[in-house]
C-alpha cells in the first residue's frame with residue numbers, strides 16, 4: 001500500500017471537493033503513540049473521505065485499520081491489539097455555530113475547520129481514544145504471583161509443575 005498523501009489538508013477544499021485519500025501510515029510517524037505502544041513497528045491503513053451533506057454540513061470520515069503492540073499491565077508481556085476505527089467528524093468553519101455535542105445522537109465528534117489540518121494528528125487522536133488505559137491479557141499471571149505460588153506449599157508447586 002502506498003504511503004498516505006497528502007498528510008496536511010485544507011479541510012474546506014477537501015470537503016467541498018469530496019476528496020478521498022488512502023494509504024499506509026508508519027507508526028513511527030505517530031510520535032505521540034510511542035508513549036503507549038511497546039514498539040512502533042508496522043503500518044496502519046488509513047482512509048479519509050470528505051463531503052458536504054444536503055444541509056451544507058461538512059463531514060470527514062476517518063478509517064484506521066491495523067495492529068499495534070501494547071504492554072500487558074499484569075505480566076508485562078507483549079499484547080497485540082487490533083485496530084478497526086471508523087470515526088465520523090463534523091467539520092465546523094469559523095462562521096458556523098458549534099453544534100451542541102450533547103444533542104448530537106449520531107456519535108460524531110466535532111473538529112474545527114483548518115487550512116492546514118494535520119491528518120496524522122487526527123489519526124493519533126483517534127487511536128489514542130480507543131486504546132485501553134491498562135491493557136491486560138484475558139489470561140496471564142503476573143511474574144510476582146508465580147513466585148509466590150512456587151514458594152507457598154509443595155502442593156501448589158506441584159500444580160505449577162503440572163501446568164508446564
Ligand SMILES: [Zn+2]
Nearest residue numbers: 072075137140
Ligand atoms: Zn499478560
